[in-house]
Structure formats: structure tokens, C-alpha cells
Amino acid sequence: MNLAYLRFDLRRMVRNKRLMIFSILMPLALFLVFGTHTEGARMDTGITAAAYVMVSMAMFGSMSAAMSSGGAIATERDGGWNRTLRLTPLKPYAYVASKVLLSLVLAIAPLVAVFVAGVAAGGVRLDTGQWTMVALTSWLGALPFAGLGLIIGYVATPDSVQPITGLTTMMVAAFGGLWLPVENMPDVMRDIARLTPAYWTGQTARSTLTSAGIDSRALLVVLAWTLVLGYIGLRRFRADTARA
Amino acid sequence: MTTTMTTTTTAVRLTGVTRRYGAVQAVAGVDLIIGSGEVVAILGPNGAGKSTTIEMLLGLVRPDHGSIQVYGQSPYDAIAAGRVGAMLQSGGIIEDAKVGELVGLVAGLHPKPMPAHEALERAGIADLGDRVFRTLSGGQKQRVRFAMAIVPQPDLIVLDEPTTGMDVETRRAFWQAMHAETARGRTVLFATHYLDEADSYADRVVLMRHGRVVADGTASEIKAGVSGRTIRATVPDADLGRLAALDGVSTVETRGDVVLLQCADSDRVLRHLLDHTTAHDIEVWSPDLEDAVLALSDAEEAVA
Numbered sequence: 070m071n072l073a074y075l076r077f078d079l080r081r082m083v084r085n086k087r088l089m090i091f092s093i094l095m096p097l098a099l100f101l102v103f104g105t106h107t108e109g110a111r112m113d114t115g116i117t118a119a120a121y122v123m124v125s126m127a128m129f130g131s132m133s134a135a136m137s138s139g140g141a142i143a144t145e146r147d148g149g150w151n152r153t154l155r156l157t158p159l160k161p162y163a164y165v166a167s168k169v170l171l172s173l174v175l176a177i178a179p180l181v182a183v184f185v186a187g188v189a190a191g192g193v194r195l196d197t198g199q200w201t202m203v204a205l206t207s208w209l210g211a212l213p214f215a216g217l218g219l220i221i222g223y224v225a226t227p228d229s230v231q232p233i234t235g236l237t238t239m240m241v242a243a244f245g246g247l248w249l250p251v252e253n254m255p256d257v258m259r260d261i262a263r264l265t266p267a268y269w270t271g272q273t274a275r276s277t278l279t280s281a282g283i284d285s286r287a288l289l290v291v292l293a294w295t296l297v298l299g300y301i302g303l304r305r306f307r308a309d310t311a312r313a
Numbered sequence: 314m315t316t317t318m319t320t321t322t323t324a325v326r327l328t329g330v331t332r333r334y335g336a337v338q339a340v341a342g343v344d345l346i347i348g349s350g351e352v353v354a355i356l357g358p359n360g361a362g363k364s365t366t367i368e369m370l371l372g373l374v375r376p377d378h379g380s381i382q383v384y385g386q387s388p389y390d391a392i393a394a395g396r397v398g399a400m401l402q403s404g405g406i407i408e409d410a411k412v413g414e415l416v417g418l419v420a421g422l423h424p425k426p427m428p429a430h431e432a433l434e435r436a437g438i439a440d441l442g443d444r445v446f447r448t449l450s451g452g453q454k455q456r457v458r459f460a461m462a463i464v465p466q467p468d469l470i471v472l473d474e475p476t477t478g479m480d481v482e483t484r485r486a487f488w489q490a491m492h493a494e495t496a497r498g499r500t501v502l503f504a505t506h507y508l509d510e511a512d513s514y515a516d517r518v519v520l521m522r523h524g525r526v527v528a529d530g531t532a533s534e535i536k537a538g539v540s541g542r543t544i545r546a547t548v549p550d551a552d553l554g555r556l557a558a559l560d561g562v563s564t565v566e567t568r569g570d571v572v573l574l575q576c577a578d579s580d581r582v583l584r585h586l587l588d589h590t591t592a593h594d595i596e597v598w599s600p601d602l603e604d605a606v607l608a609l610s611d612a613e614e615a616v617a
Contacts, residue, residue, distance in 0.1 A: 071422060073420075150405055
């Protein structure tokens with residue numbers, strides 16, 4: 070695959086320090102607030118509260134990063150940049166694939182930051198296998214949100230894309246139980262949480278730390294969300310590029 | 314034995330191409346064949362259908378009727394094969410990208426590009442590689458677009474009003490850079506409403522009006538075909554009736570002793586003036602392309 074477009078996006082993203090810092094600081098700060106004074110408490114599933122919050126915030130970080138790359142699409146659509154790209158051999162699908170890859174690359178920095186804080190400030194101790202599984206699931210858990218970002222990118226205008234992305238991210242994170250564990254909430258909140266993809270991505274990532282191992286039902290729901298959101302995103306994208 | 318050698322391949326072939334936008338027939342049946350290596354100007358006023366024709370040629374807009382081939386392929390396939398470089402009118406650039414990144418991206422997406430720095434050099438902006446696009450002047454931005462058009466080393470370069478927004482100096486420099494590309498044998502098609510650009514830089518001028526091609530030839534053919542030459546001479550006691558009756562004279566005007574003759578065959582009229590009259594201070598000149606375009610446009614108007 071041609072990575073020229075990914076390189077082009079990444080260089081600009083890295084230059085945009087405000088965005089980078091924000092995408093790292095937000096989950097990091099939330100972890101430091103909620104995850105560092107747990108005094109060795111454990112959740113019902115047996116994992117420490119610190120690890121639970123760490124994984125949730127890591128998931129929140131990679132989810133926000135993935136959503137934000139959709140915003141770029143709205144801006145690029147508006148300025149006629151699409152026309153310029155259509156004058157190059159870049160295939161429309163390669164463009165979308167590049168944006169999804171970008172989501173995954175952007176998700177790395179907040180993940181690493183939260184994990185480091187988890188070890189340094191939260192006293193989280195995991196074995197190599199657990200780290201690997203947690204990292205992989207929280208990282209790839211960004212995929213359904215890359216799809217959601219794609220949809221927003223093709224529906225929103227450049228002016229509306231930031232508030233829409235910000236609001237969606239917060240709603241999904243809050244109601245999906247990434248900020249506060251739904252286990253401690255009223256039943257109705259749990260039911261609502263189960264309607265969001267964030268609950269299931271969080272559940273998948275956290276389940277890798279339990280003795281029961283990865284929650285295969287949660288993983289399936291995440292896959293389903295990825296397919297559905299990805300499909301809608303691709304349809305929006307096709308409708309947009311077929312406009313001529 | 315005679316053999317027909319086809320030494321030139323066809324770069325662009327438009328056959329019966331039309332496109333309507335609502336009530337406006339933007340392009341009303343264009344046939345155009347451009348050979349490899351030609352430098353062709355599409356000339357015409359705003360709304361003549363130049364941009365729509367170019368957009369169809371680049372596959373950005375689908376024609377309602379007719380067919381379009383670029384090197385025997387669909388525009389889409391020709392672009393996918395990296396054979397086309399294009400420079401559109403304003404818009405269409407990510408403003409917070411650096412010049413080097415933009416040209417590097419286009420290079421990276423093509424199969425056989427030249428190095429990005431070389432394209433910047435050829436466009437005369439080697440020193441702007443690290444500048445953010447948004448901070449450039451209008452003329453500099455156009456040069457970035459030009460660098461993006463040539464960096465793929467395309468066989469065909471398509472430019473839609475490339476010098477819009479450039480000052481005189483920048484325009485001249487731009488066309489010098491462009492000339493270097495045409496000297497490399499690239500096929501070039503550019504739309505312009507600057508007559509002097511079409512006159513100076515194109516081998517061939519395609520004049521469009523109301524979505525149709527109303528004239529097609531070299532700049533001098535178009536000038537000659539339309540209004541021939543003008544002769545101005547001082548002819549004391551001229552026999553105007555006699556002059557007007559000469560073969561190839563279309564109009565006669567006088568200003569005192571000075572006679573102005575519009576003629577299709579200026580040589581014959583000159584011979585007559587010298588042999589049979591006392592004409593002196595004779596001047597002959599071609600109408601410029603502007604006269605030709607106006608005349609053609611009027612003719613078109615009369616038909617319409």
C-alpha cells in the first residue's frame with residue numbers, strides 16, 4: 070500500500086502540537102484523578118481498580134484520537150482537496166484506508182502515556198502477556214471509532230465537525246462507562262452503556278486482565294460495531310465521491 | 314510503394330461531448346483531437362465552457378453525451394497510470410501543509426515522479442519548500458500548483474487559467490518555466506482568457522464560445538482566417554469605388570487622404586496600389602488575436 074498519504078497526514082498532525090498534547094493530556098489527567106487513589110481496591114472481577122481505570126482511560130484516549138482523524142476529512146472535503154486528490158492515482162479506498170491507519174497511529178501516544186502513568190503513578194503491575202493483550206485490545210478497539218469518525222467526517226461541515234466530534238466522544242465515553250465504571254451505577258445506566266460501542270471495547274480490553282480471560286461476547290459486539298460503522302462510513306464516502 | 318506513417322499518437326480525443334448544468338448548456342458538442350507534443354490553448358470568455366471541458370477531460374465531471382479518451386484510455390485510467398498532471402483554478406489545497414509536503418505527496422502518489430526538489434526548482438520556488446502554503450502570495454501559490462502538476466513527469470499537462478492572480482513579472486517567469494516543460498515534448502493544454510498568452514505560447518488555439526469550438530488553428534491562421542490584413546496608405550484623390558471593387562477587399566474607410574482597407578488578400582491589393590495609384594506611406598498589419606476573437610464571437614452571435 071502507498072503510504073505517501075499517511076506520511077503527509079502524520080507530518081501535519083505532529084506539527085499541530087495543540088491537538089497532540091490535548092489527545093494525550095485528557096486521558097492522562099483523567100487517569101491521575103480517578104486511578105491513583107484506589108488504595109489497592111479490587112473490582113468484582115478481581116482486577117485492581119487502578120488497572121481498571123487505566124485500561125478505561127487508555128481506551129478513551131485511543132477512541133478520541135481515532136475520532137479526531139474524521140474531522141480532517143470534513144475539512145479536506147470542503148476545500149476542494151478531494152478534487153486535487155482525484156487528479157492523482159490515489160484510489161478513494163486507499164484514502165479511506167489511510168485515514169483508518171492514521172487513527173491507529175494517532176492512538177498510540179495516548180495509550181503509551183496512560184500505561185506509563187498506570188505503572189508509575191497507579192502501581193499497576195501486569196505480566197508481559199497481559200500487557201500485550203491490554204495494549205492490543207485497547208489499540209484495535211479504536212477501529213469502530215475510526216468508522217464513526219469517518220461518518221462524521223463525511224456528514225459534518227468544517228465548522229460543525231469539531232463540536233460534533235467533541236460531543237460524540239464525550240457522550241460515548243461517559244455513557245459507555247469509560248470515565249466511571251458502570252458497575253457502580255444504577256441498572257438503567259448499565260443498560261444504556263450496553264448500547265454504546267465504548268462499553269464493549271472497554272469491556273473487551275479490561276476482560277483480558279481477569280482470570281476468565283478475554284470476554285468473547287464483548288469482542289464479537291466490538292467486531293459487529295466495527296463492521297456496521299465501517300459500512301456506513303464507506304457508504305457516506307461513496308455518496309460523497311460520486312457527486313460529479 | 315507508399316506507407317502511411319503515424320508518428321504522432323493522439324493524446325486527447327473528445328467526440329461529441331456535451332454537458333448541461335440545469336438550464337445552462339455549458340458544453341454543447343465539442344470534438345477535439347490533440348496530438349502528442351502539441352501545446353494547445355483553449356481560449357474564450359468566462360462561461361464559454363473552457364473549465365467544464367477541462368473538468369470532463371480530467372474525469373472530474375461526467376459528460377452527458379460523447380466520449381473522452383486520454384492516450385486511448387478513460388480519463389480515470391490515464392490519471393491512475395500517472396500520465397496526467399493538472400493545475401486547477403483556485404482552491405483545492407490543504408492550506409496548513411508545507412510546500413515541500415504538498416509536492417512530495419503528489420510525487421509519492423505517482424509511479425515515476427521527479428524528485429520533489431527538482432519540481433520546486435523548475436517552478437522557480439526552490440526556496441519555498443519549508444513555507445506553509447497559507448502564508449504564500451497568490452503568484453507563489455500558483456507556482457506551487459504548477460510544481461504539483463509537473464512533479465509526476467506527466468505526458469499531458471492540463472492547466473486551467475494558470476496565471477490568474479499573477480502579476481506581469483510572475484506571469485512571464487511562469488511561462489518561461491512552462492516553456493521548459495513543453496520543450497521536453499510534453500503535451501500541454503491550457504485554458505486562458507488572456508489572448509496574448511494563447512498567441513505567444515500555444516502552437517494551436519481552440520476558440521470556444523457558448524460551449525462550442527468556433528475556431529481551431531494556429532494563432533496566425535485564426536487571425537488571417539477571420540479578418541485578413543489591414544492596409545493603410547496615403548492615397549491623394551483615391552478612387553474609392555475602384556478600391557472597394559478590388560478582389561479581396563472587404564471594407565474601405567478614409568480619413569482625409571488616408572485610406573484604410575480591410576482585405577483578405579493584401580498582396581493583390583498592394584500590387585494594385587503601387588502599380589495604379591500614387592499611394593505612399595503604405596503600412597500593412599495583421600489584426601491581433603483580439604480582433605479575430607471579437608469578429609468570431611460576433612459571427613457566432615449573429616448565427617445564434
